[in-house]
Amino acid sequence: MIDPALSDELDSVPHYDRFATVDEITAALTRLAGDHPGVASLRRVGSSALGEPILCLTVGDGPRHALVGAMPHPNEPIGGLTVIHLATRLCEDAGLRASTGCTWHIVGCLDPDGTRLNEGWFAGPFTKAHYGRHFYRPAGDEQVEWTFPFAYKRAYFDRVTPETLALMRLIDDTRPAFMTTLHNAEMGGAFFYLNRPVPALQSVLKALPGRYGVPLHAGEPEHPSVRTLEEAVFLTPRMEDAYDYIEALGEDPVAQIAGGASDSYAARYGTLCLAAELPYWREPAAGDRSPAGISYADLLGAHAADLRESFAVLDETLSAVSADLATRSPFIRASRFFVPFVEGMAATARHRAEAPESDRPATVAERRSCHDTVHSVRLRFGGMLLRALEGELAIGNGTPAIRTRARVLSETYAAWCAEAEAGTPDETIPIGHLVAIQYGGILAGAAHA
Incomplete structure (x- = not known):
């Protein structure tokens, strides 16, 4: 269920007609730090493989720490707008900052090099053809979410990318109570990952997409080893489970698995981790169980x-x-x-x-x-x-x-x-609705951490 206070916050999300570029995200966070001294500060926490600064805006002074990172996968740009809106609301509204009880650490873009290679489709037209023709996603051993240290059975990975190293250091520095790296899918319905069951939070997450007419995902999970907590809410997959599943099929897991993910790394601090997976295109059949x-x-x-x-x-x-x-x-x-x-x-x-x-x-x-x-x-x-x-x-x-x-x-x-x-109507979901679902998930996740 969505409580009235959260519902009011969701109404603060504006309309968008395009996704934000790396330069636009950087400019927005820089402007917020300059306009709100004493409330927000901006610092460099790392560098991309090509030398681009990776910046983190810290807002507030609550006793708990919340870490939000946008675009660990550079073809998933909803999070760029979400972090701009989150950071803006936190900077401008002291009551909202106090109600979260958190010091917020917001990384505008975790993979700026890869994101720049996707920017050709960020302003539309939002057709599948235009999207695919300007699509880029790094090889598995170059992705932020697949290159945390990992050792299991015959698998061993320590080729941590510079972007992943920046996120690792930030996790170690803040020891967050709550963390989300902002993802999204393409088609299908909305679904969520949590690294542990939180029934009250799960109820909120399931209610958010329906507020905007986005169906909950009832189709295939991203990987067969994924465990379901309840409808459209899954337990965050562990690379160890994926390894065992692939191995049981008689295939070579080492060929399909690179490194670990951020939630596994943050587990040492007891962090509650959330990922919201949202589609660009509305697909009514995504929730049809007939x-x-x-x-x-x-x-x-x-x-x-x-x-x-x-x-x-x-x-x-x-x-x-x-x-x-x-x-x-x-x-x-x-x-x-x-x-x-x-x-x-x-x-x-x-x-x-x-x-x-x-x-x-x-x-x-x-x-x-x-x-x-x-x-x-x-x-x-x-x-x-x-x-x-x-x-x-x-x-x-x-x-x-x-x-x-x-x-x-x-x-x-x-x-x-x-x-x-x-094969399906090319009806794009309004970008502001997708941002609102992510934004609501972030605030609800921090409240339940």
């Missing part, structure tokens, strides 16, 4: 085949040009990570289709979720591979293989985009 007229096993089998087909196109393209590539651009590094990752997704779906517990009816939400995942894989990773090839062409490396594969993939990609946009 029968889909197909067995779950057959759905997963077809899903595996679609993923395998998508992998084959991407893998054939990457293999054909690999010997000719002249750079190690971010798009090439990401493609080399994610193309095999798609093959692993297909293998997991195939194994799940053969499991006895999959012999049941599938729901409409599960069917929609599988379809959306295939579209996401094609538009995301096809778009990045195209950007990789275009980058090679831009520096004059137009070998016959690169020219040919860029043309063929471009034609295939156009067909993928048309299919994705035809």
